[in-house]
Amino acid sequence: MQGKGIIKFFLVVMLLVTAYQYFFIIPTNAVEADAADYAQEESGQTEGEEFRMMRAYYLDSISNQEVFSIPLIKSFTYQDLKAQQLNLGLDLKGGMSVVLQVDLREFLRTLARNTKDPTFDEAINKASQAQSNAQDNYIALFADAWREVRGDKDLASIFSRNDALRDQIPMGTSDAEVIRILRDQADEAVASTYELLKKRIDRLGVVQPNVSLDAERDLILVELPGIENAERARSFLTGAANLEFYDVKRIDQTAINALIEIDQLLERRAKIAAGRDSNYVEAKTYRYDTLYRADDLGNLTTEIDRIDTTEVTNQTAGPLFSIFSPNNGNLGPAVLGVATERNLAAVKDMLEDPEVERLLPRDVIYRWEASPLPIDEQGTLGDLYALYQLDLPRDGVAPLTGEYVTTASAGPQPDGQLAVNLSMNSEGARIWARMTTEAANDQNRQVAIVLDDRVVSAPRVNGPIPGGNTAITGGFNVEEADDLANMLRVGRLPARTEIIQESIVGPSLGAENISRSITALLIGFALVVLFMIFYYGGGGIVSIAALLLNIVFIFGVLASLGTVLTLPGIAGILLTIGMAVDANVIIFERIREELRIGKTVQNAIQDGFSNSYSAIIDANVTTLLIAITLAWFGLGPIKGFAVVLMVGVISSMFTAVLVGRLFIDWWVNKKGDLSFWTAPSKNLFSNINVDWMGKRKISYAISAILVVLSLASIATRGFDLSVDFKGGYSYTVVFDKAVNPQDLRAALATPFGGEPIVKSVSTDNTFNIVTDYLVEETALVDGKEPQEVVLAALHTGVQAATGDSGLTLEQFSDTEAESGTHITSVSKVSPTIADDIMRSALWAGAIGLLLIFLYLLLRFNKPRYSIGAIVALFHDSIIVMGVFSFFWGRLGFNMEVDQAFIAAILTVIGYSINDTVIVFDRIREFLNTYLSRSKTEVINDAISTTVSRTVITSFTTVLVVLVLFLFGGSSIKGFAFALIVGIAVGTYSSIFVATPIVHDLTKEPEVKISEGTPTPAKA
Known part of the structure; x- marks a missing residue:
């Protein structure tokens, strides 16, 4: 060697x-x-x-x-x-786990200096609509939309207004060049957002977080193992930490009169829309009742001075005043009015209406307060939020922003209230001193500190504040103050982020998965060890030593790469164990052939290895191509599965071929002999003489029937698409007593506005509940986040189904609970990423097949081999999908078509091509060696001499995957079942589909040589 x-x-x-x-x-x-x-x-x-x-x-x-x-x-x-x-x-x-979409919509608006150009707005809106069902990045979608609506306008006229872009985009710059610059700006913003998020997460205190960037799709994947406060994590990940300081513009009668005009305008429009006379007036009276006392800083206190019953208008309360109470002088000089939390978005939409904006001052912006006001005589917090009127400079940019902040720390104020203390650099200190001086000189006017477009504090300024130090107060608790300080220290995100996929898994479910996975790993490994020793004797011992070393290397390499091991990753390791013996089987079967024709052990080993390299390389390269495709197109766990598969294939080749040869040579040199069979296995699969090709018409008919039946099932029954592919909320719920799934479905129909999908999980009294209720909603619903509303609806339905009115929402939503009815995992997938995942899966399959076709074309230099392999792969994929289509809902485990299923299909493709390439390699060898024989004889002999390898490799792989199916977690049974079906079908197609096609596309040899031509050895 x-x-x-x-x-x-x-x-x-x-x-x-x-x-x-x-x-x-x-x-x-x-x-x-x-x-x-x-x-x-x-x-x-x-x-x-x-x-x-x-x-x-x-x-x-x-x-x-x-x-x-x-x-x-x-x-x-x-x-x-x-x-x-x-x-x-x-x-x-x-x-x-969350997938964050970097919001480039607002980023583009910022680059365009918040232009009100209607064509630009139309292009932005079209791009946002297209993003929900397209895979292109947002800038590309915006470019397409702009070309559609631009008319005679050009982008340079919009973006050249930005001083920072003026040098790059002077007037006259082509739209194509502007788009290129915008893409560069967006790439920089996405990369910067990713880096800043990583720094933020480091301060969150989570051990071993995983943060990765998919730059092609502007997605950031974040995994936070062991995190307990999901709401805190959401705020930490999506808060832009955009800190701004504004002068407050005092409220006067002009502002109130403008509100009255707006209310009347909206009332007239509503009447016209309802088909009534716009002069019709309803007899309505609207009163505002509460007057609050302000402290020396201008902040409203919990004390009530008196009850005020001043009428807002003479008679009417239109659409605005029905949800917004204006300031009649009783809310301090800075507040325009108040509204309940559920109406904040509606009021904002009304004030941003183009026709309404003409009635408002041009030099102001409006921002809601971050915390609700105290509204009752007991001083408890209520549901009313104040709307501030802030002075907007001519350039549309806040006079002072968070970019000037150098340090931020949480600590108590002299009055005991928690605050975030800020220090600024010299330029920030100069601006802050100017702002506070002007405010103090203007009758102690207030200034507003705005974080992510909400006013967190609006103190009255009694004197200049030099030195660049100030504090943000806002009723923070310790955790909130620390988080805000951490975010401000890291800095403002260049672009906002939106959660488009979210998953929460309780630790009890994780512990069960670990236990089941370790059990499957140990049992699968033990079975492979026993079989290899039984079948190959001393050679089997060598292969097990190499396999053990392989597993040690795999875990070591995965750790060094920072890979996140998931259930699909465990499946990848088990599959690697099953496929790692493939190289040993190829080599050992070749050695057995050489031994049967009388060669010495040393010569048989030498020839066995040298004659096996071609088949081993071909088989492993095709598997690597599939793994690379999965790694490129996959997200999250599927990408992890692909990494495990790649590491496993490379490590297996090194340990089985190179290290295994070292072990064998050492053994033979020391002992003088090494067995490659045992008494029971010595003559297994020897002297096989089957007319495989004579049965090809029967196999064609069988395959045609299976493919037609599969296509019929796919067309009529379809698939049980997971939340990955259709979007929605998915909950896994454990019940403390038996529940009928039909009753549960019926009980959930009312709160969800329609029946959800309810599926039994293999664990007792555990159900997976999937609903698309509010999945496309991004705004607040009744003042709450959409996921809170969906969770409350689920809780209501579960209470009705179980009759357990004492089950609180807090108990039910505790994913760490060890008893009682509770949620163990939660997933949310928006339609945007669901469509993205679907397209990625299709691309992964198409490109995987294309790569295999091209590789085989280059490797075998004959199109017939590529055609035979690709037809067989289509055959295998369609039948596996047909089985899933026909049997979902009819077997006692989850058969969803999800990302794991796509990984299984691609793995089946890799395994099937692996098997097919071994047969093709021997056919090519024999066709070039035995030119006097007919193609049928040669191909039959090629199959006969490789059938032992095909059966043994299929058996060991199925052995391992069967253990995974029997002992693995419930969430992986569908994956394992797909592999079992795929391996069986792939083994069949290698012999009865791919090879017959090669046979029928191959011409009979034209060169005849003497009858004394030796026949090939048979295993």
């Missing part, structure tokens, strides 16, 4: 690197043991919710502290130690 020294060198290097990677488990376990001791001491428990909370608190508190060091080399924090180890995904650990 050539190059033994190089192989030994790389083997030693990989062992050392892997050992270094595994070494960090020791200090990490020590820190986590200390955390467990602390939690036990503080909670008095060894498990349970309080124990988990205290343990998490301890680890969060020391996550950035040095806990271990290697002298003279490096010191490590707990975060560093965890980064050296394999990350567990949410389905194995519990936590929260």
Whole structure:
């Protein structure tokens, strides 16, 4: 064997690197043991919710502290130690996962200096509508929309108004060049948003977060293992931290008169729309009753001065005043009026109406207060929010922004109220001093501190504030103040982010998945070990040693790459175990052939290895092509599965082919002999003489029937599409008593406005509930976030189905609960990303097939091989999809078509082509060697000499996947079932579909040589 020294060198290097990677488990376990001791001491428990909370608190508190060091080399924090180890995904650990869409709509508006150009607005709106069912990035969609509506306008006239872009986009710049510049600006904004979010998340205190960027689609994937406060995480991820300081414009009678005119205008329009005379007046009276006392800073207190019954208008309350109460002098000089939380968006829409805006001052903007006002005599917080009128400079930009802030920290004020204390740089200090001086000189006027377009504080200024120091107050608790300080320290996001997919998994479900996955891993590995030793004897022992080394390398490499291991990743490892024996089987079967024709062990080993390389390379390259396709187009767990598959294939080739050869040579040199069979297996699959091609018409008929039946089922029954592909909310709910799914579905129909999908999960009394209720809603619904409304509706329906009126919403939504009826996981997929996932899946399949076709065309240099392989792959894919279409809802496990199913289809394609290439490789070899024989004889012999490898590899792979199906978690049974069906169909198609097509497209050999031509050896 050539190059033994190089192989030994790389083997030693990989062992050392892997050992270094595994070494960090020791200090990490020590820190986590200390955390467990602390939690036990503080909670008095060894498990349970309080124990988990205290343990998490301890680890969060020391996550950035040095806990271990290697002298003279490096010191490590707990975060560093965890980064050296394999990350567990949410389905194995519990936590929260979100996919964020970077909002380039508002980013473009900002670049255009918030132009009111109607053509620009129309293009923006068209691009936003197209984004819900297109895969192109937003800038490309905007470009298409602009070309459609532009008329005689050009983009340069809009974006050249921005001083920062004027040099890049002078007047006369072509639209194509403007779009290119906008794409560059957007790419920079997306990348900057991604980097800033990573810094924010580092301050969130989550151990081993995973943040990745899909720059092609402007998506950011965030996984937060172990996070307990989902609402806090949402605010942390989507808050832009856009801090602005404005002068407050005092309210006068002119402002109130403008509101009255607006209300009357909207009333007239409503009457006309209703088909009534616009002069008709209804007898309505609208009164505002409460007057609040203001403190010295101008802030409203909880004290009520008196009850005021001043009429707003003489007779009428139109659309505006029916939901908005204007200031009649009793709300202080800065507040225009108040509205309830559910009406904030409606009032905003009315004031931004183009016809309405003409009645408002041009030099002001309106911003709602972040917190509600106290509204009753007991001083409790209510549901009324104040609307401030702020002075807008001519350039449309706040006079002072967060970019001047250098430090931010949370701490108490002298009055005990928590605040976020800010320090500014010299330029910020100069601007702040000017603003406060002008406000103090103007009768102690107020200034507004605005965060993400909401007024968090509006103090009255009694004197200039030099030095650039100020504080933000807003009724914060400790966590809110810390989070805001952290966000301001990191800085403002260049573009807003919107959550378009969200998943929350409880730790109990993650623990169950880990337990089941480890069980499946151990059982699958043990079965492969027993079979290989039974079938190959001493050679089987060598293959198991190589397989063990392979698994060690796989976990080490995945840890070093920072890969997140999920359930599909576990499936990838199990599949790798099953497929890792493939190289050994190819080599060992070839060695057995050489031994049967009388060669010595050394010569048989030499020839067995050398004659196997072509088939092994072809088989593994095709699998790699599928894995690369999955990694490129997949999201989240599917990308992780692809990485595991790629690492597994490369590691398997190294350990099975190169390291395995080292082991075998060492054994033979030391012992002088090595067996590659046992007594029971010695003559299995030998002397096979089957007329495979004589049965091809029967196989064509069988395949045609199966394909037609599959297509019929797909056309009539369709698929059980998961939330991944159609959008919606998905909840997994565990009930503490038996529940009839029909009753549950009926009980949920009323609160959801239609029956949801209710499916039983393999675990007792556990159901998956999917609904599209409010999934497309992004605005507040009755003053609440849409997901809160959906959760409340689910809770109402579950109460009705179970008759448990005592089940509180808090108990029901606790994903960490260990008993009682509760949610264990939540997912939300918006229609935008659902369509994106669907298109990605189709592209992944199409490009995977194209890559395989091109590779086979280059490798075999004959189109017939590519055609036979691709037809077989279509055959396999359609039948697997047909099985899923026909049997969903008829078997006792989840058969959703989701991202994992797409991964299974592509894996089946990879496995099937792997099997097919082995047969093709032998056909090519025999056609070039036995020119005196007919093509039918040659192809039959090629199949006969490879059938042992086909059966053994299929058997070992199915053995492992069957264990995954029987012992894996419920969420992976569909994936495993697809693989089992696919392996069976793929094995069949390699012999009875792909090979017959090659046979029928191959001409008979034209060259005849003597009858003494040797016949091929048969296994």
